[in-house]
Amino acid sequence: MADSKYINLVEMRNISKSFGKVIALKNINFKVSSNEVVGIIGDNGAGKSTLIKILMGVYPPDTGEVFIRDMSIQLSHYSAKIAHELRIEAVYQEKALGEKQPLWRNIFLGRQITNRVGFIDTKKEREETERIMKNLIGFRSKGINSESRVSELSGGERQGVAIGRAMYFDADLIILDEPTNALSIKEVGKVINFIKQIKDTGKSCIMISHNMSEEYLVADRFVILDRGEIVGEYKKEEVTLSELSSKLLKIANGNTEKVGA
Amino acid sequence: MSLKKSTFFNARVYKTYAVIIVYVLLMVIFMITAPKTFTGYKICLAFLSTVPFSLIMALGLTFVIIAGEIDLSFPSSMALSGFAFMYLYIHLKNSIVALLACIAVGIIIGFINGIIVTKTKVPSIVATLATSFIWAGLSVVISGGIQINIPASRGSLFYNVLVGRIAGLIPAQSLWAFGLAIIMAFILNRHRFGEHVMFVGDNRETSKMLGINVDRTLISVFILNGALASFSSVLLGLEYVTWWPTQGPGFLLITIAAVFIGGTSIYGGEGTMLGTVIGAFIVGSITAGVVASGAGGSWTQLIVGIVMLLAVVFNNNIIRVRKS
DSSP states (O other): OOOOSOSOSEEEEEEEEEETTEEEEEEEEEEEOTTOEEEEEEOTTSSHHHHHHHHTTSSOOSEEEEEETTEEOOGGGOOHHHHHHTTEEEEETTTSSOTTSBHHHHHHTTSOOBOTTSBBOHHHHHHHHHHHIIIIIOOOSTTOOTTOBGGGSOHHHHHHHHHHHHHHTTOSEEEEESTTTTOOHHHHHHHHHHHHHHHHTTOEEEEEESOHHHHHHHOSEEEEEETTEEEEEEEGGGOOHHHHHHHHHHHHTTOOSOOOO | OHHHHHHHTOHHHHHHHHHHHHHHHHHHHHHHHSHHHHTSSHHHHHHHHHHHHHHHHHHHHHHHHHTTOOOSOHHHHHHHHHHHHHHHHHHHOOHHHHHHHHHHHHHHHHHHHHHHHHHHOOOHHHHHHHHHHHHHHHHHHHHTTOOEEOGGGTTSHHHHHHHOEETTTEEHHHHHHHHHHHHHHHHHHHBHHHHHHHHHHHOHHHHHHTTOOHHHHHHHHHHHHHHHHHHHHHHHHHHTTEEOTTTTGGGHHHHHHHHHHTTOOTTSSOOOHHHHHHHHHHHHHHHHHHHHTTSOTHHHHHHHHHHHHHHHHHHHHHHHHHHO
16 A cells, blocks of 8 residues: 655654754654664653654754655644644654543544534544544453543553554554553553554554663664764664663763764 | 443533532522522522623633633723723714624733733733733723713613513523523534643643644633623623723632632643533522522622532542542
8 A cells, every 4th residue: 555656755864953052963864664663762862752753843953854755845834734644643652642531532633524614523533433443453342432531541552542543544654652651561562562563554663762672572673862863773683682782781871982884 | 331331420521410419409508598589580580690791701711721721811801891892882882893892802802811821931820910910900091990881871772682681581691691601612512623722721742743733722712711701891881881990800709710610620621611601600699699598798708619619629539539
């Protein structure tokens, strides 16, 4: 289904971004191809979230270019809305869903099914949500339905709903920001399965995490960020988990030399 | 099956049941303590004439609080826009133009409130406290502090449509208030804008990430609140055929109390128009009920306070029980 007319699904060239005196990103070059799962690894403050927010149009970079399906993006007019139209979806940790709202409102927020004057077709949204939960997320029991509030869901289920939402809107690229943070082991397993599902349906995924062993289970390629710079990039077949771990540990201990290709 | 169960146990529905029960209980108590007053239909008509002024403002305020903000300036904005109405009503002799101009003043006030809150990032409780002094000050300065009377308006078509007595009994302002409550309920629950208001109050980050224009949503709720306060000022001015510079401030606390008694979450993200309507009637009937029961007006505030405290404690704990 994913058309192969493009080489890179996403390409970011020479991206830099500062917040006041703090340099968040320095000259980043980053690519994602179709049906690829990329793991971005780095410590807190490495610039992972900044990179994603630029890609999602939350704010523009100071310098650099972004290409989506090889087409240059006009960053001054870029926004989350346009990213969604280009079928790029992000699932932010803790920020993906509104706690007090029912699931059906969360699924369609910002993309409501409305009539011409903006009134929501609540019946249709509820039905679609039930369908998403059954077919895309695989929630079948536990009394969770489209009317359930997010506050009634476990952490893993929340990630599931947010990922289901991204899949429903036919995203080619789903970005997961710390999807397993603060989850129990069982819940982490669920999230890992959701990511495998993304890969199986031919889509791409960026997974941000500081837990390497989880990333190693799903990612095809690893990008290591440190203090706003890419300090390492490996394909899964080039590196074992323990090698990756020791490289990362070296960086964490203050070795800022480039540790890889 | 599970759908029904979940709807039944949903906190919002619970809160609405609770507020209805409180209202019925209060009524029963007053029927016992003041049977002469509270068993007649006249008391209902009295409520229908006096409650709509705070009720209409409470509707707008509910939107503001659901969006996670507060507006303390609506009573002063009521005074200022009410002055605009009176002044133009007398000088232009065109009631429709006066009404529209008054609502325009309310919209401008709301817009300014919204801009200050969203652009300066000053918390709305402080920002609107400051603007409330400004609007109140302006209405005193511009009016010269003088009361305005429009006794001649009584009996005109404009008067009858807005605050006349339908069939000689039902105050027209109550129909305006109920009509607005229904429209606002539809906007909140069925319109994209209402959904944005709930999400902005629930999780501002989520809203931003999903492409909701948070600032525009917030400015809109402040405008809505300003517009409703100005409409309420027209009804109030006509009902009493009088405007005076300090007309608004008496509505501040009872309107806020109505919203919270009605079950709107203090933390934003949740609330119902039905709850607010009943909340406004609870506050309104306590005043009448306490006086009619012979306890003296000084007890009113005490009892409103107790009811509000119980409501807020109850609502907060419903959430906690459900979370655990």
